[in-house]
Amino acid sequence: MSEEIVVAVSGINAVDNPGPGLGVIRSLKEDSSLKIKAIGLAYDAMEPGIYLDWLVDKSFIMPYPSSSEEDYLARLFYIKDVTGLQVVIPTLDAELPLFIKGEQELKSKGIETFLPTWEQFELRSKQRLIEMAPRLGLSVPPTEQVSSYSDLLKALDRIGFPAMVKGLFYKAYRVHTFAEAEGAFYKIVEEWGYPVLVQKVIQGEELNVVGVGDGEGGSLGMMAIKKLWITSLGKIWTGVTIKHEVLLESSQKFLRETGWRGAFELECIATDDRIYLIEINPRFPAWLYFATGAGINLPARLVKKVLGQPVETHSEYEAGRLYIRYTYDLVTDMDVFQKIVTRGET
Amino acid sequence: MEKLKRLAINEEGFIFDPVSGNSFTTNRVGLWILQKLKEGKTPEEIISELPGYFEVDAETAERDVTDFLEQLRHYKLI
Numbered sequence: 001m002s003e004e005i006v007v008a009v010s011g012i013n014a015v016d017n018p019g020p021g022l023g024v025i026r027s028l029k030e031d032s033s034l035k036i037k038a039i040g041l042a043y044d045a046m047e048p049g050i051y052l053d054w055l056v057d058k059s060f061i062m063p064y065p066s067s068s069e070e071d072y073l074a075r076l077f078y079i080k081d082v083t084g085l086q087v088v089i090p091t092l093d094a095e096l097p098l099f100i101k102g103e104q105e106l107k108s109k110g111i112e113t114f115l116p117t118w119e120q121f122e123l124r125s126k127q128r129l130i131e132m133a134p135r136l137g138l139s140v141p142p143t144e145q146v147s148s149y150s151d152l153l154k155a156l157d158r159i160g161f162p163a164m165v166k167g168l169f170y171k172a173y174r175v176h177t178f179a180e181a182e183g184a185f186y187k188i189v190e191e192w193g194y195p196v197l198v199q200k201v202i203q204g205e206e207l208n209v210v211g212v213g214d215g216e217g218g219s220l221g222m223m224a225i226k227k228l229w230i231t232s233l234g235k236i237w238t239g240v241t242i243k244h245e246v247l248l249e250s251s252q253k254f255l256r257e258t259g260w261r262g263a264f265e266l267e268c269i270a271t272d273d274r275i276y277l278i279e280i281n282p283r284f285p286a287w288l289y290f291a292t293g294a295g296i297n298l299p300a301r302l303v304k305k306v307l308g309q310p311v312e313t314h315s316e317y318e319a320g321r322l323y324i325r326y327t328y329d330l331v332t333d334m335d336v337f338q339k340i341v342t343r344g345e346t
Numbered sequence: 347m348e349k350l351k352r353l354a355i356n357e358e359g360f361i362f363d364p365v366s367g368n369s370f371t372t373n374r375v376g377l378w379i380l381q382k383l384k385e386g387k388t389p390e391e392i393i394s395e396l397p398g399y400f401e402v403d404a405e406t407a408e409r410d411v412t413d414f415l416e417q418l419r420h421y422k423l424i
Binding site: 205207225226228239240241242243244245270272319320 | 354362364365366367368369422
């Protein structure tokens with residue numbers, strides 16, 4: 001086995017809306033050719049990952065990325081000094097702008113990342129999706145951009161119900177009436193500002209692809225799934241692997257077209273004759289351990305790529321592998337809680 | 347029948363579509379009809395053969411096969 005590699009991972013909040021972090025760490029630890037020391041980056045002392053010592057070797061409380069970029073990077077440099085941190089895998093949307101902008105500064109201090117460029121990151125905007133989808137052989141549901149309440153009403157008249165009311169980057173509400181649409185519209189405006197998008201709801205199979213782009217138009221592996229059962233928050237609880245050749249080919253085109261670097265998730269809806277691209281997430285999804293369990297360990301491949309080690313890039317998996325999420329209970333004493341609250345680290 | 351060929355069907359009547367991720371169950375008769383369809387038999391051939399394998403008269407066989415084909419179409423399996 002090689003030397004110990006220190007990897008920090010965020011999103012260790014395994015709650016009802018789970019972050020991807022624990023799936024990433026579990027995957028890294030299951031690769032027998034890697035010896036990983038996992039650092040958990042948490043934003044709250046109650047994030048479950050802090051207490052799962054068989055996965056997370058040491059945890060640190062981080063400042064919010066939205067508060068101060070300088071403080072955030074300073075905290076990472078402190079972690080580097082204390083642990084010998086080599087690679088960071090941020091998994092939360094709100095962290096990505098900071099990590100992408102700070103890539104060179106982190107690198108200069110010996111902290112590696114493997115993230116999309118800023119230009120690639122911007123592709124997730126719904127407007128850019130509309131432009132890009134046809135080049136991938138995909139469709140986008142009819143969408144209108146609105147900047148006022150009266151525009152919203154006109155757009156809904158054209159699109160009809162049910163419809164999706166969405167922010168440009170974040171948040172999406174399914175609405176069935178004008179009253180619901182008004183509520184969703186103002187929630188988005190309050191949080192994210194204008195414009196707001198109104199999109200037709202497409203009835204079909206919800207299919208997703210997880211993968212990692214190599215930054216040169218190729219893939220470090222990818223896998224497609226269908227979500228079989230989702231929670232009231234829309235999070236996957238059970239799923240199944242599928243071999244949808246058209247969808248996988250479109251995903252390869254996406255990598256070729258964009259030269260995508262790092263983890264991604266494509267959210268699509270397939271009807272009889274079309275595949276609609278709904279979202280591109282520029283990070284691992286919370287269910288990414290599914291790919292590891294099916295034979296494609298994407299976090300381990302990402303770390304090996306970052307460190308210049310030989311990487312498997314195949315996307316061979318069986319259709320019909322089943323994913324079951326479950327809850328678990330842990331009882332522990334107050335030691336770890338006291339440490340993380342008083343010192344900000346375990 | 348391209349869609350039918352891709353289906354994974356086990357001997358207990360569990361059917362999995364590896365492209366859509368959908369799964370279905372069927373009974374012994376449904377399983378037999380699916381096998382015949384996969385072999386390339388026409389609905390007429392299947393209707394005429396069915397009474398030889400199961401205890402049904404010709405009229406029931408025709409109704410059952412027609413209904414079953416309709417269900418397969420409904421689930422977009424053919």
